[in-house]
Amino acid sequence: MSSKSKPKPKIGVFKFASCDGCQLSLLDAEDELLGVAGAVEIAYFPEATRAMSKGPYDIGLVEGSITTYQDAQRIQEVRRQCKTLITIGACATAGGIQALRNWKDVDEFIRVVYATPQFISTLKLSTPIAEHVPVDFELRGCPINKYQLIELITATLAGRKPNVPSYSVCIECKRKSNVCITVAKGVPCLGPVTQAGCGALCPSYDRGCYGCYGPMETPNTASMTSQFRILGQADSQVARAFRGFNAWAWQFRKASEECERT
Amino acid sequence: MAHRSEHVLGVDQLGKLIGVLARKGYEVIGPTVRDGAIVYDHVESAEDLPAGWTDEQEPGRYRLKRREDMALFGYAVGPQSWKKYMHPAEVRLWSAERQGGTFRILNNEVKPQRPHALLGARACELAAIAVQDRVLLEDKYRDPIYDQRREGAFIIAVQCTQAAATCFCASMGTGPQVSGGFDLVLTELIGPEGHRFLVATGSDRGVEVLTELEAVPATEEDRQQAEAGVEAARQQVRSIDTTGIKELLYKNFEHPRWDNVASRCLTCANCTMVCPTCFCTSVEDVTDITGDHAERWRRWDSCFTQSFSYIHGGSVRTSAKARYRQWMTHKLASWIDQFGSSGCVGCGRCITWCPVGIDITEEVGAIRDGGKDGNP
Secondary structure (H helix, E strand, O other), X not given: OOOOXXXXXEEEEEEOEOOOHHHHHHHOOHHHHHHHHHHOEEEXXXXXXXXOOOOOEEEEEXXXXXXXHHHHHHHHHHHHHEEEEEEEHHHHHHOOHHHHHHHOOHHHHHHHHOOOHHHOOOOOOOXXXXXXXXXXXXXXXXXXXXXXXXXXXXXXXXXXXXXXOOOEHHHHXXXXXXXXXXXXXXXXOOHHHEEOOOOOHHHHOOOOOOXXXXXXXXXXXXXXXXXXXXXXXXXXXXXXXXXXXXXXXXXXXXXXXXXXXX | OOOOOOEEEEOHHHHHHHHHHHHOOOEEEEEEEEOOEEEEEEOOOHHHOOOOEEEEEEOOEEEEEEOXXXXXXXXXXXXXXXHHHHOOOEEEEEEXXXXXXXXXXXXXXXXXXXXXXXXXXXXXXXXXXXXXXXXXHOOOOOOHHHHHHHHHXXXXXXXXXXXXXXXXXXXXXXXXXXXXXXXXXXXXXEEOOEEEEEXXXXXXXXXXXXXXXXXXXXXXXXXXXXXXXXXXHOOOOOOOOOOOHHHHHHHOOOOHHHHHHHHHOOOOOHHHHHOOOOOOXXXXXXXXXXXXXXXXXXXXXXXXXXXXXXXOOEEOOOOHHHHHHHHHHHHHHHHHHHHOOOOOOOOOHHHHOOOOOOOHHHHHHHHHHOOOOOOO
């Protein structure tokens, strides 16, 4: 973008129920951050700067899930202000770890946890942004991969399709020449049903995949469940494996509920 | 066609062999123990080889075990094949820059690199290299990256003297006997005569390397022991009946077994990643944030991904059934029409390294004689 006359595209970063880790990925981009700052106007990013310019924004990055009535209203306004709306992270794309409450009695939590329960106003469910407004692209991960975020912003600015694959973690693992920990060590690993993007981080360190990037394009969770059982996992353990950061993603949700039923 | 002038090398000569190859400018790649498996990696000396280790393989299961002897090659093939050196998983094809309003392509040449010496290639692996040669070199368009790596490679084959439970090379006609495509071929011999290798040469380069080692002429006993070893590796529990296999799969495009296997298949693509002949890649263009610099990368891809068969409007093979059928039918049947041989060399990696243990030999068997329900 060498054009000096053209105004820079405006980016807004919006936070809902989340830990802030995903928007920090943008600040964590270090080497690439100056490039980003040069290519776009960071118009709204309370985590990073007090300077705030009004919308509309060319790209809106939305972090977090919807857990309150107010946020359910606010996301409508954010959508209206953003030409392209991109959700980032497991909270925004699947409801996040806080979606574990979706299987429980939230009123009971409020009574037990808070000294003055009447101050608390919350929804019964933690839901992804796409359940409330149309979303142009969902970037998965808990947290997201900063290189994928830069790629996504770059591709969006260039008007091309982002290189964000939806296949399994296994492909990244094998390209790295990792030895499969399930096959060689009997470690239960969600890699085959989880979307790539993390660079097969956990299997590279001998840990089974936790499913941080959510379900891959065509996850066979029934076959994965059978394999976990063969590896000695009780149904309660299998259900817990699917109930991580992407518990409310429908394929993982269905898989965990099927394990609870048996 | 083991060379007539066979020799014997003491086990101590193996370190020397690695040294000679390094001195001749090769990077020596060989088997070594890492992360609970025997993988192919850089070997500095004979110390890096898996002395006294063997493997136990079953569908979806691999375990290292101690041997009673100190054999260096007493195991079957591991998770990786030589493909990762010949046909790399990720490679930058070129980069480009925007300069003064024009687009200029940079570094379009294949980067020269140190040739590899592949130590420990098995019969099925040589067959796999021959299959990839056919695909990547013998058509109108030659792959320059593969070409350079392949041409420079010095191959030291090793005869298998035992088979894993997942091996089925004997039925595919690709092993266990190494019959060509090597510079040197070794057969490991362990017995009262000591720990040694029967060695034969397969090229002038091989002869040249052998002359730098202390080899003695082989005896009749050495040859007999070597033959007995290969004979032992011929005892394999798995097999594919390849009689009319092309017609068999073509006429069973619709078969209940495809639904049966699809219920187990994870579409994770592990089978294609570990397959020594699967060659498919995808090409990705990336740009930096300024849009002034672009790169084109080639990465291993798989017919098990949706994007692989994506054309305008969507993926052609959306179901797991369609993708497994595509993979197996291509590997065992349409490969024959396309390249004149089977795409399967019987190494068994797709069986061992499938996380849910899908067994290609069992799937073929079920299609051949399975009932209407497709159950095994």
